[in-house]
Amino acid sequence: MALGTSKRLTLGPVLFNWPVETWRDFYYRVADEAPVDRVYIGEVVCSKRAPLFRTCLPDVVDRLRNAGKEIVFSTLAEVVSGTDRKCLESVACAGDILIEANDMSALWHLDGNPFIAGPYLNVYNEDTLEFLAGKGAVHVTLPPELPRSAIAALIEKAGELKLTLEVQVHGRMPLALSARCYHARAHGLNRDSCRYVCDRDPDGMLLRTLDGKPFLVINGVQTLSYTCLNLVQEMNALADVGVDAFRISPQSSGTVEAARIFHCCLKGEMTADEALIRLGETEFDAPFANGFHHGAEGHHWRSVATVV
Amino acid sequence: MHRPELVCPAGTPAGLHAAVDAGADAVYCGFQGPTNARNFPGLNFSPREMEQAVTYAHDRGTKVLAAINSFPPAGQMAAWKRAVDDAVRFGMDAVIVADIGVAAYTARMHPDQRLHLSVQAGASSPEAINFYCREFGVRRVVLPRILTVAEIKGIHAQIPCEIEAFIFGNIGMMAEGRCSLSAYATGQSTNMDGVCSPASHVHYLQDEGGNLKSLLGEFTIDCFTCDESAGYPTICKGRYDTEIRTGYYAFEEPVSLNLTPLLPELMRAGVTALKIEGRQRSRAYVAAVVAAFRKAVDACMENRVPDMAGLIALTEGHRETQGAFGGRKWR
Amino acid sequence: MNADSVDDARFLPQPGAFRDVPRMALAPVPLFLLQPILQRIVAGVVRCHPELFIRLGEGVGKRFLIDATNLPFVMLLRLDPDRPLLRAYRRGQLPAHDGRIAGSLLTLLDLVDGNTDSDALFFTRKLVVEGDTGAVVALRNAMDDTEGRLADDVVSGFGPLTWPAAQVLAVLREIRRRCQ
Numbered sequence: 001m002a003l004g005t006s007k008r009l010t011l012g013p014v015l016f017n018w019p020v021e022t023w024r025d026f027y028y029r030v031a032d033e034a035p036v037d038r039v040y041i042g043e044v045v046c047s048k049r050a051p052l053f054r055t056c057l058p059d060v061v062d063r064l065r066n067a068g069k070e071i072v073f074s075t076l077a078e079v080v081s082g083t084d085r086k087c088l089e090s091v092a093c094a095g096d097i098l099i100e101a102n103d104m105s106a107l108w109h110l111d112g113n114p115f116i117a118g119p120y121l122n123v124y125n126e127d128t129l130e131f132l133a134g135k136g137a138v139h140v141t142l143p144p145e146l147p148r149s150a151i152a153a154l155i156e157k158a159g160e161l162k163l164t165l166e167v168q169v170h171g172r173m174p175l176a177l178s179a180r181c182y183h184a185r186a187h188g189l190n191r192d193s194c195r196y197v198c199d200r201d202p203d204g205m206l207l208r209t210l211d212g213k214p215f216l217v218i219n220g221v222q223t224l225s226y227t228c229l230n231l232v233q234e235m236n237a238l239a240d241v242g243v244d245a246f247r248i249s250p251q252s253s254g255t256v257e258a259a260r261i262f263h264c265c266l267k268g269e270m271t272a273d274e275a276l277i278r279l280g281e282t283e284f285d286a287p288f289a290n291g292f293h294h295g296a297e298g299h300h301w302r303s304v305a306t307v308v
Numbered sequence: 309m310h311r312p313e314l315v316c317p318a319g320t321p322a323g324l325h326a327a328v329d330a331g332a333d334a335v336y337c338g339f340q341g342p343t344n345a346r347n348f349p350g351l352n353f354s355p356r357e358m359e360q361a362v363t364y365a366h367d368r369g370t371k372v373l374a375a376i377n378s379f380p381p382a383g384q385m386a387a388w389k390r391a392v393d394d395a396v397r398f399g400m401d402a403v404i405v406a407d408i409g410v411a412a413y414t415a416r417m418h419p420d421q422r423l424h425l426s427v428q429a430g431a432s433s434p435e436a437i438n439f440y441c442r443e444f445g446v447r448r449v450v451l452p453r454i455l456t457v458a459e460i461k462g463i464h465a466q467i468p469c470e471i472e473a474f475i476f477g478n479i480g481m482m483a484e485g486r487c488s489l490s491a492y493a494t495g496q497s498t499n500m501d502g503v504c505s506p507a508s509h510v511h512y513l514q515d516e517g518g519n520l521k522s523l524l525g526e527f528t529i530d531c532f533t534c535d536e537s538a539g540y541p542t543i544c545k546g547r548y549d550t551e552i553r554t555g556y557y558a559f560e561e562p563v564s565l566n567l568t569p570l571l572p573e574l575m576r577a578g579v580t581a582l583k584i585e586g587r588q589r590s591r592a593y594v595a596a597v598v599a600a601f602r603k604a605v606d607a608c609m610e611n612r613v614p615d616m617a618g619l620i621a622l623t624e625g626h627r628e629t630q631g632a633f634g635g636r637k638w639r
Numbered sequence: 640m641n642a643d644s645v646d647d648a649r650f651l652p653q654p655g656a657f658r659d660v661p662r663m664a665l666a667p668v669p670l671f672l673l674q675p676i677l678q679r680i681v682a683g684v685v686r687c688h689p690e691l692f693i694r695l696g697e698g699v700g701k702r703f704l705i706d707a708t709n710l711p712f713v714m715l716l717r718l719d720p721d722r723p724l725l726r727a728y729r730r731g732q733l734p735a736h737d738g739r740i741a742g743s744l745l746t747l748l749d750l751v752d753g754n755t756d757s758d759a760l761f762f763t764r765k766l767v768v769e770g771d772t773g774a775v776v777a778l779r780n781a782m783d784d785t786e787g788r789l790a791d792d793v794v795s796g797f798g799p800l801t802w803p804a805a806q807v808l809a810v811l812r813e814i815r816r817r818c819q
Binding site for chain 1: 379380381382383384385407408409410412413429430431432433435436438439440443452454455459481482483485486487488489491492493494495497499500525526527528529530531543544546547548549550551552553555556558559560632636637638639
């Protein structure tokens with residue numbers, strides 16, 4: 001059982017378009033209440049949204065730093081247009097800040113400086129890890145679809161390369177990106193004329209199948225799972241084999257509570273069974289899934305016998 | 309105008325013969341198994357078939373490009389490395405890669421092998437493409453299907469390598485190489501297993517009224533009335549309900565990409581290789597499409613207007629689009 | 640899958656005049672007369688195209704219901720190198736099967752000959768696929784790689800019946816040509 005306090009809990013970037021006050025207050029609350037060691041911050045999904053929270057970014061960063069959180073700036077996951085490229089450049093070339101690179105464009109700008117490889121970078125194997133280490137990667141967040149077997153094989157290599165690994169353990173799973181905005185499309189608009197309609201769905205717009213089954217959620221150009229990833233049963237085993245950090249991906253409710261629960265589990269103060277019950281009671285209401293981790297359908301959920 | 313290379317699909321040796329005979333300048337194909345992004349049952353080449361295919365094509369002046377464009381999960385690199393080694397040994401004219409590890413391996417072990425960056429690498433900015441060129445000596449990039457012609461032109465001016473662009477066939481809505489939708493529904497990963505919407509997880513249910521429901525895993529992707537054209541259940545071409553719209557194609561309609569009208573413009577924008585999608589399609593499809601585009605490209609080179617009326621019958625849903633290539637409104 | 644799936648012949652578009660001819664012409668033929676011919680066909684496939692089985696992969700041994708919707712009977716196909724099977728059944732007594740491929744006789748001949756794109760046939764609803772789609776796709780791809788020689792190769796193995804069999808095939812192909 002992992003009792004290592006050296007293991008870190010992190011908060012991924014807010015993926016959704018929240019009103020700027022909501023966004024700011026969320027991070028203030030994280031600073032005050034969430035037991036996370038590192039906070040990733042920045043616009044990952046759509047460059048059009050980046051200016052929206054720029055005004056309060058310095059205050060948020062100060063508040064988080066004062067609370068002892070390490071700050072990492074996440075870059076755009078898809079870089080196509082001139083706006084995208086400027087948005088990326090402004091973050092990647094800011095200097096003196098730690099970057100989470102989510103597209104290969106960022107590596108061009110980083111030019112060998114130390115960075116964190118984000119979950120959108122397609123790190124699937126040892127050779128990719130080795131190459132990125134050579135380019136300055138110090139820490140890598142793995143794609144959510146990577147199964148346990150591949151994570152285990154990567155850990156060994158990461159040890160050799162002296163870099164650390166991170167796995168998302170909670171929150172909706174990012175599944176796809178597109179140049180087209182599906183929020184705009186649903187509202188009969190296009191991306192250029194989008195009116196920022198993605199702000200209407202703080203946890204994404206639910207897509208149901210024609211027979212009414214909840215399936216996916218749309219977040220502008222991004223598509224995420226309807227289900228909420230939950231690896232609370234698997235986390236300590238991952239910590240034991242050497243995964244260094246565990247990511248909570250923000251939702252509009254229940255995120256700070258989830259961070260507390262995962263934190264207790266990581267410290268060995270709560271069993272996974274109890275954590276599961278407590279997570280089920282948080283305000284964020286979506287069924288759990290852990291299928292990818294077990295090499296199965298991503299939406300599947302399986303209960304794992306608790307190892308204490 | 310530079311004479312572009314017509315790059316054509318082949319899922320089987322028979323498909324390769326059809327493409328070569330119909331006038332392809334280059335044919336792309338993959339080895340059996342997960343090392344390529346069209347890992348469907350009954351498709352692709354054994355090493356022996358690949359070697360024979362290369363001979364057949366080379367004897368007729370056609371190039372053969374090896375698609376080794378999926379992402380090996382940790383612990384399974386060996387199969388991808390073997391595929392690269394085989395492709396080099398058989399004298400294949402280029403290796404098309406997506407994974408950084410596979411690219412690094414190819415560049416390191418076979419520095420003289422021509423390397424193409426697959427669309428699955430999702431390199432959509434000059435910076436990303438330049439990075440791959442600098443690090444691995446990539447000679448050609450296959451551009452994602454999400455760019456406008458104007459953007460392609462802009463990229464062309466800023467990169468040191470050739471540009472290959474899709475002109476016809478299935479059009480994926482999502483950024484290539486970064487889509488786990490199919491894996492979410494089926495457990496088979498497009499990136500790692502090389503298959504989107506694996507046939508083993510596809511089901512069609514037809515009721516007594518002739519209405520057809522297509523499912524992927526446990527999820528209904530679309531329903532067709534008896535007089536409606538059907539589609540293959542890919543998630544990004546399905547119909548869904550939201551609170552504000554019901555029964556609509558949330559991502560894209562089941563359409564095919566057809567850039568015939570844009571061919572001259574693409575060629576002027578700096579595209580030097582024109583790619584036809586469809587390794588999973590039949591030999592008859594390959595023969596018809598390749599022959600039509602052979603004529604079209606030749607017509608463009610002679611400043612004539614190409615006639616492509618017959619191709620629409622072969623497209624999914626019998627509908628076509630210019631997708632992102634036509635302009636920003638598509639987004 | 641359910642053995643008594645719907646007979647949807649009514650819903651399949653057919654080339655007009657030819658549509659009902661096979662059903663009427665063959666209706667009185669007792670199936671026991673057909674069975675040896677069918678078995679001979681499948682044996683011919685196994686003999687002429689052993690490579691088919693490598694490509695067929697997961698489709699080997701699967702039972703395909705071949706439903707030419709304008710024939711009075713359906714056929715059950717099992718491509719297994721050791722125990723190949725092609726057998727006719729009356730429509731009222733459908734056998735258990737893994738996948739079903741349905742279309743008019745000419746559509747199915749098109750498939751075997753690799754003359755038309757099967758995806759296009761499916762998109763336009765001329766072809767119906769049900770059940771184990773993976774096995775059906777493997778069968779399609781394996782057949783496609785025989786470069787359209789399947790029907791001729793089978794017919795040429797008919798011994799003394801080669802000539803009449805080849806004539807039947809030629810007539811069918813001619814009708815198809817005119818229907819197109």
